[in-house]
Amino acid sequence: MNLRSSWVAEIGQTREDTRLTQTGVTTLANPVQVRSGILPGSYDGQYRLAGFWTFGSAPMTATVSEGRAVIQGEISQGAYPVTLPTSETLTFAPGNAYNRIDLIVLKIYDDLYDDNQRYEAKLEIIQGTAEPNPQVPLVPERCLPLYEVLVPAGVSAGNGGIPWNTSLKDLRTPVVSLGGILPVEGPVQPGAYPGQYQDAGGALQRWDGGAWVAYPSALGGIVPNSASSLTASYTGQYRDSPTGVLQRWNGTAWVPAVPGPYFADTADQGETGSGTYTATLEKRATNPLRVSFVAPPSKAVAVGFGSRVRSRDDHYAYMALELSLGSTVISAPLDEYAAMAASATTVSVSSTRRISNLTPGATYTLTAFFRIVPNTLGYKASFDNSFIKVDPLP
Known part of the structure; x- marks a missing residue:
């Protein structure tokens, strides 16, 4: 049977058994393997990923900060946890005739798979090939890249060295404990x-x-x-x-989510001598004045409307609203709900009413209608600065 376990058998537990059965600091990649990456965190909490942060400390030398990481081997090899408890320096070879790209990596040497007589984790440089169009060197198995380093042609400690501000490319990606929220840095997997x-x-x-x-x-x-x-x-x-x-x-x-408010107005003055309600005012270019609105889930809206009105002290002028749904008139303009005034001087009048029992989601239209008390003297009512405002109610 190929089932592995840890801390069960009295003897014979192998390093491979231990790695394969770890369930701690790992971000899953599939049912058996985990992602390779760096554990997040920083000393002051300002940064997501401080482990293995690298900076140029001399012309040809980089300092790699302390940190912890997990390196996943092949599916049968398990995951290797590694820790760098103190910072370490790496020295790069001088530049060649062409630019080259080197890699800073964490590499696992395991003779069980490598046949190289080594059992250790190393922080090291994989040197690239110098050429007119340099490529990133191949990453071997059980190896976690940390940074790409562009080594310009001909650089050395004697001529200023590697321009660290522009030569370092961060390749670090984080991993977290099983079930933890992963802070994304680098490619999204x-x-x-x-x-x-x-x-x-x-x-x-x-x-x-x-x-x-x-x-x-x-x-x-x-x-x-x-x-x-x-x-x-x-x-x-x-x-x-x-x-x-x-x-x-x-x-x-x-x-x-909360439709409205809906508003329509006109500053264009108009007048009418009609004793019955009309939507058309003489001398007004905007005819009719109307606003459409979507009925809210509450089925109710608050409607405000008004105008500046002038007529006669003994002749009332009315502004009222017609409610329609498509071509169907739901309610005609009525004096009972009108804004009205009888004044030879201009006065501002308005009214507010609640309209209920609407169909949620349906689009209704309110149209302004106007009239003056019927008369045989040819008196007209004047309307200016007319408006309609609709507020959906909760």
């Missing part, structure tokens, strides 16, 4: 199981079995603005839109 989490630099994500999706998207919270381009997961999901407006997915599109 697929998850190992649905429900795995990662912190993608400001956005918590969950692996759904095929892709990393924003954490609120998976659990029903509000999708943050930083992930607002993601496709909705279900009808009723909310997001903070790119314009800062809370939106709800209705099954086909993102729509405002």
Whole structure:
């Protein structure tokens, strides 16, 4: 039987048994293997990944900081935990006739697989080939790359050495304990199981079995603005839109979660001598004045409307609203709900009313109608600065 265990057999537990059965500081790659990578953390908590941080400390010398890592071997070899308890320096060979790319790596030597009489972990340089178009050298098995280092042609300790500010390319990637939230640094890799989490630099994500999706998207919270381009997961999901407006997915599109307010107005003055309600005012270019709105889930809205009005002290002028759904009139303009005034001087009048029993999601239209008390003297009512405002009620 090929089943392995640790700390069960009285004798015969091998190093390979121990590595294969470790379940500690590992980020899964599949049911048996883990990712190779660096354990995250820093001394002051300001940085995600401080382990094995590297900087130029002399013209041809780099200092690699302390850190801990896990290096995965082949599927039957297990994972090798390594620790560098104090920083270490590495010295690079002088430049050649052409540029070259070297690698700083953590390498495991295991004679069980290498046949090289060595059993150790080493921090070392893999030197690349100098050529007009230098390539990154191949990474051997049981080896974790930390940095690429571009070694310019002809550099040496005597002429200034490697320009460290531009020559170092960070290749480090983090790993965390089983079930931990992985801080993403470098390439984004697929998850190992649905429900795995990662912190993608400001956005918590969950692996759904095929892709990393924003954490609120998976659990029903509000999708943050930083992930607002993601496709909705279900009808009723909310997001903070790119314009800062809370939106709800209705099954086909993102729509405002709280529609409205809806508003229409005109500063164009008009008049009418009609004794019955009319939507058309003489001398006004904007006819009719109307606003459409989407009925909220509460089925109710608050409607405000008004105008500056002038008529006669003994002749009332009225502004009222007609409610329609498509071509069907739901309620005609009525004096009972009108804003009205009888004044030879201009006065501002307005009214507010609640409209209920609407069909949620349906689009209604409110149209302004005007009239004056019927008369045989040719009196007209004047209306200016007219408006309609609709506020959905909770």
